Amino acid sequence: MNTSNSERRPTLVSLFSGAGGLDIGLERAGFHTVSANDFDANCMKTLEEVQRRQIPVRGQTGAVHLEGTRLLHGSAESLKASDLRPEGANSRWRPDVLAGGPPCQPFSSAGRQKGIEDPRGKLFLEFVALADQLKPRLILFENVRGLVTAKTPDGEPGGVLRLIRQSFEEIGYATRFKLLNAADFGAPQRRIRLFMFAARDRDLPQFPEPTHSKDAGDTLVGSLKPWVTLGEFLSGQPEPAPEDVVVPTGSLIEEMADLVPGTGVKSMGIVEANRPSGHWGYRQDRFLADLSLPARTIRAATTPDWVKSKDGALRRLTWRECAALQGFPREWELQGTVASKFRQIGNAVQADMAEKLGAMLMDSISGGRRVVPRSAPWPPEFNKWMAYTAMEHQTNGEHRAAARAQREQAG
Structure with a gap:
């Protein structure tokens, strides 16, 4: 590992890394990726090729993407904290940030929306387990917006998100959630995703404020x-x-x-x-x-x-x-x-959005107070969507269940 360019930067452990979209943005914000993991063989080949090419990190003089990063091919369930630490690090080593987005298909409107009943829908528990072992200073979690109203098996809209928040709180982390649209931060794509910041022993980071708007020119958003x-x-x-x-x-x-x-x-x-x-x-x-x-x-x-x-x-x-x-x-x-290329692209976190989030994490690391944080309340719109989903499910739930049964019978 090149210590002059990597060890002096705040550290990142990346889970469910895919083709590296989240890592691109966080490295542009100043982080060094110590380790990255994914189950998909082509994703790992992509990351290996990135290392071989030594691609410069935009805005970070002398840094290249995934410099010295341990690339770990396999399921998150098979990982231990020792696999994710730098070689030779002892058990007290902790990353500044643990980041990742467990598979989103169980909660996505583009998938079958089986949610937590799909085995992939439980992979966030592996993320939580590794967070408990590594005890990172901060956590960044990403997923589809459908997770906001995803139902637990008992049919409670928003139940999955409550379970996720509870799981992180049980291992000592306060959380803050928000939906962000990449277009509002200068990306040429209307991509709305759910993000979570979590902190253990410092102030919870705030989410970035939009820099762009569909309605720029309106007097209420004149600075955008x-x-x-x-x-x-x-x-x-x-x-x-x-x-x-x-x-x-x-x-x-x-x-x-x-x-x-x-x-x-x-x-x-x-x-x-x-x-x-x-x-x-x-x-x-x-x-x-x-x-x-x-x-x-x-x-x-x-x-x-x-x-x-x-x-x-x-x-x-x-x-x-x-x-x-x-x-x-x-x-x-x-x-x-x-x-496979399209799959890697579509499953990635938009890198420019990730860079904006990385800047907020970096601010917390460099200037955050050491405190015992408290979880932020849900954004007001989350409660409205959860209530609407419950009402809508009462109206159309039987129709949808019958339709799903027909589709599954048809193969």
């Missing part, structure tokens, strides 16, 4: 910059490689021909008690992006949104463009098949 649009973003990107370009073929040409930007081909959903005509939406693989807005959330699928050029030609966003929308440097060469 306007959102960065997808059109602005694409104008600064190199021409996509021909092998990365996907254009519509067959029936798709007709289906997409008359779409207005910001709309897609409708998909009829489940007929529900309060929606007798069906709960429809747009098909995820047939949506035409609005270039005057930030991109929609980048998903872990090979069917990103379509974009239309000035001459009317249609193509999908390429995997390299999606990676850039997620804040990955151009030198960050993702490994594996195209499908």
